[in-house]
Amino acid sequence: xxxxIRVSNVIGSSIxxxxxxxxxxxxxxxxxxRENDLxxxxxxxxxxxxxxxxxxxxxxxxxTFSEETISNVLFYTYLEDDDQALLELVIANALRYYxx
Numbered sequence: 001x002x003x004x005i006r007v008s009n010v011i012g013s014s015i016x017x018x019x020x021x022x023x024x025x026x027x028x029x030x031x032x033x034r035e036n037d038l039x040x041x042x043x044x045x046x047x048x049x050x051x052x053x054x055x056x057x058x059x060x061x062x063x064t065f066s067e068e069t070i071s072n073v074l075f076y077t078y079l080e081d082d083d084q085a086l087l088e089l090v091i092a093n094a095l096r097y098y099x100x
Contacts, residue, residue, distance in 0.1 A: 003037040005029070008045045016049040022056030029057070033065055033073055044078040054087055059094035067095060 008014055010028050011021035032039050043049070061070055079087065 002040055003032055004040040004042055005032065006042045006044060014045055014047045016046055016053040016057075019052055019056050022053040025057040026060050029061060029074070030064060033061070033069065037073065039074045040077055041074060042077045043083065046078070046083075049083050049086065051086060051090060054090040055094070058087065059090050059097070062091070062094040063098045 005025075005028060007016065007025060010025050011018075013021065016022070029039070029041070061074075076084070076087065
């Protein structure tokens with residue numbers, strides 16, 4: 001069963017800038033991945049995303065789970081093209097950092 005996680009609901013905002021908010025999202029994602037849920041991470045309603053937020057929220061996942069596990073269960077929706085490019089950069093950097 002697919003579980004949809006709306007970023008704005010987790011952080012209570014339409015701007016993804018605080019590292020603390022990134023940690024909240026990371027914690028929610030970790031729990032859901034451990035439960036082997038198929039996850040849709042929805043950025044619907046998000047107006048601004050900065051790299052620091054994504055590094056904590058998404059990048060850290062690659063230090064906890066394998067790239068294969070993440071790519072098999074986590075899907076992103078409602079990302080603008082520039083935010084998608086930013087996410088891909090964060091993931092590439094995380095893979096290098098965690099030597100995966």
